[in-house]
Amino acid sequence: MGNICSVSISCDAIFSRCVQCFITKASYISQLQDNLLLLPSELQKLIDVRNDVMRRVIFDERSLKMKRTDQVQGWLSRVQAAENQVAELQKLKDEETQKLCLGGYCSNNCKSSYNFGKRVHKMLQELTTLKCEADFKNVAEKMPEDPVDEMPIDPTIIGLQSTFDKVWSCLGDQQAGIIGLYGMGGVGKTTLLTQINNKFRDTPNDFDVVIWVVEKGKLLVQTSVGLTEAPETEKWEGVKRMSLMGNQIENLFEIPSCPHLSTLFLNKNSLQMINNDFFRFMPSLKVLNLSSNNDLAYLSLEISRLVSLQHLDLSGTKIKELPEELKALANLRCLNLGNMCYLHRVPRRLISSFVKLRIFRLFGHSWELGPVGDNVLSGGGEYLVQELLCLKYLKALSIQLNGSCALGKFLKSQKLQSCTQFLHLEGLEESLAVSSLTGMKHLYNLTINSYGLEVLKIDYCPVEIQKIRESHCFHSLGNVIIFGCIRLRDATWLVFAPNLKDIIISYCVDMEEVISVEKCGQLIRVLGCPSLEKLPLDFNNVKERKIVFEVDTHLLEELKREDPPTYFS
Structure with missing residues (x-):
């Protein structure tokens, strides 16, 4: 007798699946x-x-x-x-x-x-x-640091070789834990230590890192020593200058009392939280550096107690808005708000309240959409420019502008142009006249990121060319970044910048030509420019000037050889 197997399949289910497949x-x-x-x-x-x-x-x-x-x-x-x-x-x-x-x-x-x-x-x-x-939390990682930082040596002191050899042999002795150097001022103790420090750069050793710590005149320096917590509050007493930079300190819970502290470096840590009362007992603080704390998102209102503060660096933090209470910092002379990509609100009349400001940096931030209201970061920067015009002592400016309207208002001020060192332009329309930028004689960094920009216009008549050259307007320009300008076809105007060091062009898909090699600096980086037809690859000049090219691999493969063996284009 055989077994009988019965399989039941719903016709409706088969039909439904077939219909769904057909519809898709x-x-x-x-x-x-x-x-x-x-x-x-x-x-x-x-x-x-x-x-x-x-x-x-x-x-x-x-x-x-x-x-x-x-x-x-x-x-x-x-x-x-x-x-x-x-x-x-x-x-x-x-x-x-x-x-x-x-x-x-x-x-x-x-x-x-x-x-x-x-x-x-x-x-x-x-x-x-x-x-x-x-949604990347971190887009880059730290490069391994050199275990030793080379330090300059005073060449005027001689005759230390025998002492140096003796100290160096002690360093190789496993039984020696501490080596003391003593002598009257000027005999060469610091020079000897500098020689030993630099010797570690050239000699294999078992040390992970060589740390140079100076503690003199109530100075406390503990940089890059792996601290995860700040020193106990007792160590802050009487200190005038303190540097804790380059550690992994995440939180500042305790409230130190340091009435004489004038300088505090907390940059390049992992700060996430600062006690609201942390700054309460620092009435003499003049310099505060909180930069490059990538997880610091909140600025304590108690910072307004630092009425003596002259230098404040918040660059590279996640702080989203500046409090109105900062207006109390009437003595501020330097304010660095660079590359705060999460910053989207700066109250109106805050920047203009810093009447003694000499150095101001604000770029790499977000623009708030919608009506301007009480925020200078709404719009494209027109109200920011208006406030900058109130700063009569301003000497150095780094700024980001969005749109032709903000740029036009900025270019009407010869004073703002003359003190601009870094300019980031975005949201520009079809064209930009190069001649409009000639008033920025101290411009060193220029970044352009404008989807709609098609032409950087130059009037090639001899009179205009001569005028631009004689004005030396771009002689300070050292770094140029052009990215996301997908309609821009060339960057020929860079021939007027004879001292260029770095040119970075990224994702300019219609870019056909960059610049002749005679005007190039030390680095040319071209990424994401599939329409590029010519690179200034005169290898004799490249060898003489030590120019480094960084280009997409597929671009080099696709570029056709022209005038072999000297040029690729």
Whole structure:
């Protein structure tokens, strides 16, 4: 007798699955036109996110000497690949849409339209995925620090070789724990220690790090020694200057009493929380550096008690808004708010209240959308410029402006132009006249990030060219970053900047030519510029000037050889 096996399958379930499969595949054609309309806007949203990430990367790499993480670099590469694929799909758009019929619900070539529609649909999904992946907590990581910092040596003191050899041999003695040097002032104790410090750079040893600590005249220095907590409050008493920079201090819970403290360095730590009363008993504090605490998001209102404060550095923190109470810092002379990418609110009439301000830096921040209200970071910076005009002692300015309106208002002030050292421009319209920037004779860093910018205009008539050259207007310009200007075709105007050191051009997809090598500096970095046709690769000049080129691998492979063996273009 055989066994009988019965299998029951619902016809409705099979039919439902078949219909669902058919509808999904048919939607690749029926939704093709709608998806093609969505493609540019979704790409632009991704580009905006990419530009925000790049701002953080550029700051960490240039200012903090960090290296972008592999995760971020991989994401940027995938974004560039997606951008190239969207451009390819856009080229095929007209040809494929002409195949559609019946109001776009069918096609004269179903196979072709199905495959193309599927690519467009998958690309929209990819753009969405990339946007979601962009929430990086850290975009760069610290480079391994040298275990020894080389220090300059006073060349006037001689005759220390025998003493040096004796001390060096003691350092190699496992039984010697402490070595003391003594003598009257000027005999060379500091020079000897400097020689020993520098010797560690060239000699293999078992030390992880060599620390130079100076404690004299009520000075407390504990830099880069791995502290996770601040020194006990008893050690703060009587100290005039203190540096705790470069450690891993996360919280400042205790409330020190240090009436004579004038300088406090807490930068490059891991600060997350500062007790609200931490600054209460520091009436003499003149210099406070909280920069590069990447997790510090809140500024205690008690900072307003620091009425003697002259220098405040909050750059590279996560602080989101500045309190009105900062107006109490009437003696402030230097305020650094650079690369605070989370900062979105600065109360109106706060900046202008610092009437003694000489140095002011505000860039790399967010712009608040909506009506201006009580925030100078609403709009594009027009109200910020208006407040800067009130600072009659201003000598050095680093600023970020968004839009032609804010830039126009800024360019009307010869005073602001003359003291500008760093300028970040974004949101510009189709063109920008290079001649409008000639008043900034002390400009060293220029960053341009403008999706709509197509032309950096130069009037090439001999009179205008001669005028620009004789004014020496760009002679101070050392670093130029141009990124996200997808319509910009060249950066020829850089020939007027003879002292350039670094040129970084990223994600300028229509860029065709950069600059001739004779005007180049030490570094040219070109990333994400698929339309680039010419690079200034005169290898004889490159060798003589020691110029470093950093370009996409695929770009070098695709560039055709011109005038071999000297040029690639």
